[in-house]
Amino acid sequence: MTRTLTCLMRVAAVLLAFLALWAAPAAAQDVTAEVRTWDGQSWRIAQPSLEVFYTIPAPHQGGGPDPYAASGPTGTTASGQPGSGSAPLPVMSGSVGTLQGYFQGGPEPRQGHRQADYITVRRGGVERQIPFSSIASLTFARYPAHSTLPAYYVNRHFRYTAIVVLTDGSRVEADSINLGTLVLRGQTADGRVDVPWEEIQSVSFQR
Numbered sequence: 001m002t003r004t005l006t007c008l009m010r011v012a013a014v015l016l017a018f019l020a021l022w023a024a025p026a027a028a029q030d031v032t033a034e035v036r037t038w039d040g041q042s043w044r045i046a047q048p049s050l051e052v053f054y055t056i057p058a059p060h061q062g063g064g065p066d067p068y069a070a071s072g073p074t075g076t077t078a079s080g081q082p083g084s085g086s087a088p089l090p091v092m093s094g095s096v097g098t099l100q101g102y103f104q105g106g107p108e109p110r111q112g113h114r115q116a117d118y119i120t121v122r123r124g125g126v127e128r129q130i131p132f133s134s135i136a137s138l139t140f141a142r143y144p145a146h147s148t149l150p151a152y153y154v155n156r157h158f159r160y161t162a163i164v165v166l167t168d169g170s171r172v173e174a175d176s177i178n179l180g181t182l183v184l185r186g187q188t189a190d191g192r193v194d195v196p197w198e199e200i201q202s203v204s205f206q207r
Contacts, residue, residue: 033186035195035203038142043193045186048205050116050132051194053181055109116182121162121174130164130172137165137204140177160198167207 033048118129119138142158164172179197186193 030207032206033184033203034206035184035186036201037195037199038201039199043186043188043195045184045188045193048184048186050119051113051183051185052116053111053113053183056112057109119164119177119179119182121164121172122176123172123174128172130166133207134166134168135164135205136167136207137202138200139163139165139202140200158198 031046031048033043033045035043035045116132118131119135120127120129122128139162141161141163143161145157145159160177162174162177164174166172182197183194184197184200184203185195
């Protein structure tokens with residue numbers, strides 16, 4: 001009898017472990033987001049994620065020199081002064097035929113994207129990285145930016161601040177935020193939606 005009870009307890013423990021493994025990804029997929037944009041649109045999206053898009057430069061082809069090859073060592077600026085250790089600015093050089101190959105016959109750059117695990121906010125010159133999983137809501141405010149750009153662009157050029165409410169109830173107020181090419185991606189009843197961050201007025205997550 002004791003041996004039978006022991007076996008049953010072991011079987012039950014194994015079943016509970018499998019149920020826990022199965023429930024973990026299911027719970028992650030249950031996250032939803034309520035999104036409102038500056039032009040008044042709103043969505044309720046499922047499985048929200050933050051996606052960062054970027055360009056992958058096409059590799060140089062042909063036997064000639066790469067016209068975008070840098071002429072200075074890594075860690076120097078265009079003026080030759082020591083930099084921060086990042087790659088130098090590209091310098092175009094080479095024959096006319098080589099340069100024409102880049103602009104006319106060269107391969108097109110590819111587009112890539114990846115999920116972002118956190119966002120970066122700034123306050124008083126101090127940066128803070130906030131994990132996406134810790135965000136309960138994110139509300140933006142925008143102000144016209146002083147710019148010398150043409151009127152068409154100035155009307156779309158804003159400076160952004162944000163208030164981030166975390167899942168533990170605390171608040172982070174950012175006096176500057178720029179999330180680059182990040183978009184909020186999710187699923188709606190009509191299919192997938194990608195909302196660029198600068199079009200979002202507020203978003204709240206139900207986890």
